[in-house]
Amino acid sequence: MANASDMNSSAMRHLLVPAANMEKLGSETLPRLERSGGIYVYDESGRRLMDGPAGMWCTQIGYQRREMADAIAEQAMTLSYNSPWYMTNSPAIELSEKIAQLTPGDLNRIFLTTGGSTAVDTALRFVEFLNNALGRPSKKKIIVRKDGYHGSTSLTAACSGREGNWKNFDIASDKISFISSPNARLHPGLSEADLLEKLVKEFEDRIIELGPENVAVFLAEPLLASGGVIIPPAGYHARFKAVCEKNDIVYISDEVVTAFGRCGEWFASEDVFGVVPDIITFAKGVTSGYVPLGGLAISDKLVARVSGENAKGTFFANGYTYSGHPVSCAAALKNIEIFENDGLLQHVREVGPYFQSALRALEQLPLVANVRGTGLVACVECLVDKSATTVTDQDKKIGARIDEIAFELGLIVRPLGNMCVLSPPLVITKQQIDDMVGILKQAIVRTAEELG
Known part of the structure; x- marks a missing residue:
């Protein structure tokens, strides 16, 4: 197997990914995942990341099911x-x-x-x-x-x-x-x-x-x-x-x-x-x-x-x-x-309200204008002015910064401009929901502090 440096070099030379930033094509590549298990994935350095979007809204039963x-x-x-x-x-x-x-x-x-x-x-x-x-x-x-x-x-x-x-x-x-x-x-x-x-x-x-x-x-x-x-x-x-x-x-x-x-x-x-x-x-x-x-x-x-x-x-x-x-x-x-x-539908009906309630508690934080969702899918929308009806470039930068900090702390969030979307694997537990929401809260608080 090629080493990490060779792998990144090959990606930059040959791989064209969805939504590629063409200005940076050939000079940067996406983070690389190497393995997975349960609701977690692991990057090339072995760092564990909680998969907040379930891949792309899809990893319902979790990873590594034999x-x-x-x-x-x-x-x-x-x-x-x-x-x-x-x-x-x-x-x-x-x-x-x-x-x-x-x-x-x-x-x-x-x-x-x-x-x-x-x-x-x-x-x-x-x-x-x-x-x-x-x-x-x-x-x-x-x-x-x-x-x-x-x-x-x-x-x-x-x-x-x-x-x-x-x-x-x-x-x-x-x-x-x-x-x-x-x-x-x-x-x-x-x-x-x-x-x-x-x-x-x-x-x-x-x-x-x-x-x-x-x-x-x-x-x-x-x-x-x-x-x-x-x-x-x-x-x-x-x-x-x-x-x-x-x-x-x-x-x-x-x-x-x-x-x-x-x-x-x-x-x-x-x-x-x-x-x-x-x-x-x-x-x-x-x-x-x-x-x-x-x-x-x-x-x-x-x-x-x-x-x-x-x-x-x-x-x-x-x-x-x-x-x-x-x-x-x-x-x-x-x-x-x-x-x-596994009774997964019943599990979602049981943990879904817990997930929604935990996320809605974030509305008390600065920057969080609205939290909405159902089951195990939700969006935390962030705005500098919570009462605004339009999204500014600054709002989008705030969303990107929240996602960046969450990633540093071990959580993948689906970034959508000023919105942070979570749709975790359906096998997620209440303790893992607490961990997920806790990381997102830290990311929002730190971003607000950086804004002063």
Whole structure:
């Protein structure tokens, strides 16, 4: 194995990472992780770090689960691959049946992809296919929200309302229409009920403006994860779904982050947020990040419109080389088994309120303007002026400094500008929550002291 210096040198010469700072390309590299265990990872120097974001919202069962590694190895030695265009495999069939049992309503048709971006992209392509097959070629508009995030394909990136991701990419599309973020901080003075009415009216007005005959789909995360764990007002999703039904608009719930236990349920749409969508997308937690996999569940009612006697000779000609990959599907099945054997959903329901309460206590600190979340996902938003409705460059520098100090103290925090996001592995204990919140508190206090 190459030594640490050679490894860093190779990374700087050859590796192009996501969100690379091109100005510093070749002169610096990211911290390197070498091993892991439980809720911890270890860097190249052997220093232990608590994994606050669970990798990227995904390491639900924690690291170094031997039964997961064994399941992956066994499947790789049994059948490592099959072409999804001509054949299928037993793990893919078993996983589809299992997920159909876990989804709400009649979302029983499962399409498997490679990750979250391809899951959302496929869901949007299915709606496009649906309307073309139904002879409605003009019904193609996609309504999404500011602060939302849906992926990194050309289409899903264009649907993502985080404008900081748009620079130097050709994102704009006349197919896509953005409505307001449901972030209450951006609507000062409104009660939750009044905010809901305002947002519903905006949605209805936008459909009228675009023409209901032209609007195909509303795409929404149950909570806006990368936008800063934004929780919509109570009743939001049910009201929006009713508007969709009235106008024959497909409702897609993007559960790439919220599915598989993050909010204490297999899927958060119905049990946490009160809506049964037409399509649910998932990824991340389906394999706890051990191997890549994503997918979508489509309602029987929707599929029936373009299948059987209604198919009229059409083919849904969409897929990926690794759709239904047998090793990934075997990992997902083992992941679900671990969830069930360990009682992980119940564990999240028990420690989630403790996690939220511990973090909300930080609102007493200087700089902490708001703490919000549900289950085991939360955002601590920091502002120099706690009452401000806009974020300044100084606020973003404060967020970066908090993250930097937390890292020095042994905690990885997901940095999002002025926001510190935590979504730890679901196996986290109350003592580990105390450790995590204690480190974050120290980082915030030290940053405030540095500001004077």
